[in-house]
Amino acid sequence: MKADPKGVLTGSHNLSGNQxxxxxxxxxxxxxLGLYPIMPALEVSERFLERAPRxxxxxIQMEDEISALAAVLGASWTGKRSMTVTSGPGLSLMMxxxxxxxxxxxxxxxIDIQSVGPGLGLPTRAAQGDIMxxxxxxxGDYEIVVFAPSxxxxxxxxxxxxxxxxxxYRIPVAVMSDAYLARLQENVVIPPAEEIDIxxxxxxxxxxxxxxxxxxDKDFVPPMVKIGxxxxxxxxxxxxDDRGYPIMNEECQEYNVHPLVKKIRxxxxxxxxxQETGIDDAEVVIISYGTxxxxxxxxxxxxxxxxxxxxxxxxxxxxxxxxKRIFELxxxxxAFIVPEMNFGQLVFEVERCSIGKANVLFIxxxxxxxxxxxxxxxxxxxxxxxxxxxxxxxELKKGV
Amino acid sequence: MNLITSxxxxxxxxxxxxxxxxxxxxxxxxxxxxxxxxxxxxFHTARGRAIPFGTxxxxxxxxxxxxxxxxxxxTLGGNHFVHGVRRNMELLVICVxxxxxxKIDGKTAPSTANKFSPYSTFEEPFxxxxxxxxxxxxxxxxxxxxxxxxxxxxxxxxxxxPGLAVIEIIAPGPNYYTDIDDIDENLLKFYFDNSIxxxxxxxxxxxxxxxxxIIVGRFTDKKRPTFIDVYNVQLGKxxxxxxxxxxxxxxxxxxxxxxxxxx
Numbered sequence: 001m002k003a004d005p006k007g008v009l010t011g012s013h014n015l016s017g018n019q020x021x022x023x024x025x026x027x028x029x030x031x032x033l034g035l036y037p038i039m040p041a042l043e044v045s046e047r048f049l050e051r052a053p054r055x056x057x058x059x060i061q062m063e064d065e066i067s068a069l070a071a072v073l074g075a076s077w078t079g080k081r082s083m084t085v086t087s088g089p090g091l092s093l094m095m096x097x098x099x100x101x102x103x104x105x106x107x108x109x110x111i112d113i114q115s116v117g118p119g120l121g122l123p124t125r126a127a128q129g130d131i132m133x134x135x136x137x138x139x140g141d142y143e144i145v146v147f148a149p150s151x152x153x154x155x156x157x158x159x160x161x162x163x164x165x166x167x168x169y170r171i172p173v174a175v176m177s178d179a180y181l182a183r184l185q186e187n188v189v190i191p192p193a194e195e196i197d198i199x200x201x202x203x204x205x206x207x208x209x210x211x212x213x214x215x216x217d218k219d220f221v222p223p224m225v226k227i228g229x230x231x232x233x234x235x236x237x238x239x240x241d242d243r244g245y246p247i248m249n250e251e252c253q254e255y256n257v258h259p260l261v262k263k264i265r266x267x268x269x270x271x272x273x274x275q276e277t278g279i280d281d282a283e284v285v286i287i288s289y290g291t292x293x294x295x296x297x298x299x300x301x302x303x304x305x306x307x308x309x310x311x312x313x314x315x316x317x318x319x320x321x322x323x324k325r326i327f328e329l330x331x332x333x334x335a336f337i338v339p340e341m342n343f344g345q346l347v348f349e350v351e352r353c354s355i356g357k358a359n360v361l362f363i364x365x366x367x368x369x370x371x372x373x374x375x376x377x378x379x380x381x382x383x384x385x386x387x388x389x390x391x392x393x394x395e396l397k398k399g400v
Numbered sequence: 401m402n403l404i405t406s407x408x409x410x411x412x413x414x415x416x417x418x419x420x421x422x423x424x425x426x427x428x429x430x431x432x433x434x435x436x437x438x439x440x441x442x443f444h445t446a447r448g449r450a451i452p453f454g455t456x457x458x459x460x461x462x463x464x465x466x467x468x469x470x471x472x473x474x475t476l477g478g479n480h481f482v483h484g485v486r487r488n489m490e491l492l493v494i495c496v497x498x499x500x501x502x503k504i505d506g507k508t509a510p511s512t513a514n515k516f517s518p519y520s521t522f523e524e525p526f527x528x529x530x531x532x533x534x535x536x537x538x539x540x541x542x543x544x545x546x547x548x549x550x551x552x553x554x555x556x557x558x559x560x561x562p563g564l565a566v567i568e569i570i571a572p573g574p575n576y577y578t579d580i581d582d583i584d585e586n587l588l589k590f591y592f593d594n595s596i597x598x599x600x601x602x603x604x605x606x607x608x609x610x611x612x613x614i615i616v617g618r619f620t621d622k623k624r625p626t627f628i629d630v631y632n633v634q635l636g637k638x639x640x641x642x643x644x645x646x647x648x649x650x651x652x653x654x655x656x657x658x659x660x661x662x663x
Contacts (some may be wrong), residue, residue, distance in 0.1 A: 032460055053635050053643055060459055060627075063483035067452030070445065074425065074456025077443070078464070082456070100446045227441045227457060228464050230420035234432045236444035245432040246444070 003196035017181035018043035020152035024159030032082040034071035039123040041113040065090035069097035079226040083109035099138030107166040126180035128341040143264035146319040148290040164199035220263035273316035282311025289315040299376035330354035335383040339365035411555025428471040448476025462647025485535035527607040538563030540620040545571035546592035
């Protein structure tokens with residue numbers, strides 16, 4: 001299916017990350033935004049609201065982030081592609097409905113413009129502190145897909161991909177931006193509508209009385225119907241069977257929840273997207289995601305021109321985590337450098353996947369600005385003096 | 401609960417609204433077989449969040465009639481209730497007030513009046529019709545589950561109201577997969593016997609106390625522009641002629657002429 005031309009602002013535009021996010025959503029066919037305003041996510045809703053009435057989209061400002069995501073889930077069942085946009089404190093509140101969205105297998109997109117925490121933090125400073133929360137924040141077992149764009153153009157592209165994957169797998173998908181990318185203005189090329197691929201929702205095509213809301217196809221994804229079309233369905237956030245009826249026993253728990261995990265785990269190769277630069281001959285690989293990748297690539301180029309063989313592995317999808325690829329690389333390279341705008345989150349995943357075969361250096365990045373590469377360069381220099389593999393994460397000391 | 405759903409059934413039938421257009425987001429688990437017989441779409445959502453979920457359903461498809469049925473209305477859903485009523489989205493909020501959380505036996509709810517809880521509570525209970533009315537609900541009523549005819553008529557009346565309607569049902573707590581035998585019939589009868597019908601009473605005066613009789617009846621019935629009305633007026637003003645009003649193609653509004661509000 002191709003994009004609806006109404007929502008696609010074809011052309012070359014100078015957009016901030018947040019504006020590109022709203023454009024991406026509209027291009028992807030998003031027609032419902034439920035939100036509660038929060039810095040630094042305001043420009044997304046501002047742009048969306050401005051364009052919405054002309055595109056035929058609608059929006060509502062709810063009383064909090066809990067209800068914003070609840071309304072989004074409701075709207076999604078009416079057949080509308082829906083999203084919400086928030087920042088860290090709002091994401092914390094959304095965790096309840098993220099879990100409900102997973103259980104009800106409701107496609108929707110959550111945009112998180114990260115700023116520093118914990119608590120209220122510093123709403124205008126960029127951070128990557130929600131990355132583990134996006135994966136593990138809600139209770140119970142589930143799998144989720146998370147994108148991390150590093151430029152307004154990527155923001156536009158990944159938001160479309162996020163909508164497509166959420167429809168393909170019937171899950172909530174998150175796009176994790178940050179306060180830096182929110183304001184960063186760059187050129188964004190929006191292609192014509194007929195060049196944008198849209199994953200259509202998988203609808204049930206049988207008779208109205210034959211519909212079972214959770215009867216899975218072979219790939220574990222059940223087809224949906226629109227509410228109000230006479231299918232008379234029953235869905236519940238309790239453990240349920242194919243009919244959507246609650247069944248309170250162990251067998252049903254396994255029957256219900258295992259496929260929620262399998263429908264992503266068995267398809268990770270289709271979902272995971274990484275961008276590799278200069279990996280082939282690399283001795284040191286910088287693993288980065290989101291805006292930190294901008295600094296990583298710059299640092300890589302400088303190190304290369306100084307004769308050090310550095311490569312870059314940029315994670316477009318942070319979750320599911322590219323375990324296999326990192327395990328392969330760990331056998332080949334001397335060290336991984338993981339710059340993150342936090343005090344160490346995804347670095348633990350890198351350490352887990354490198355199982356003691358390569359040094360893992362962590363950098364708490366961003367103190368001197370997102371695009372400052374001094375800390376990454378000094379980490380690269382430090383790897384040159386390492387002769388043995390230390391079986392723990394090495395944290396870069398300031399001023400080394 | 402079977403009792404209440406059979407009353408829903410009658411109310412829906414009387415209202416004449418096509419069943420496939422009705423959806424119930426709820427935070428209490430109904431017996432699914434019973435819901436199936438109602439012929440509506442049903443969502444069992446997170447505790448206390450039936451109103452925001454229903455808001456999404458209604459705004460996503462304005463042609464629907466959405467009937468959030470809530471148990472944790474004033475605890476988890478307190479803020480959602482207050483804002484839902486203020487916003488005046490077209491919802492029929494049904495609050496099943498059982499005075500105690502029967503499922504977790506003995507725990508008190510914010511609507512608990514002193515005598516009704518086995519261990520008693522020292523907090524003041526909520527007065528739903530008054531709260532709903534003061535936030536701007538277009539319709540408020542209270543009935544016990546044994547006022548079957550009145551309650552069914554009330555549902556039929558409220559479900560077509562343009563705006564947010566609140567109906568409080570006084571009923572003993574349900575158990576999961578319950579049938580009528582499981583309900584404490586004595587309590588059901590006790591509520592019925594201790595109630596008195598007083599339509600159009602000022603909702604301020606209908607608070608439930610252990611000493612007085614429970615006042616039931618229809619308390620509020622007024623008109624106020626709905627969220628979608630105001631949305632269309634406001635966006636129309638800002639954008640001008642190019643704006644296509646949202647959700648006004650719905651058949652029902654044309655029939656009842658309910659979209660006149662906001663002008």
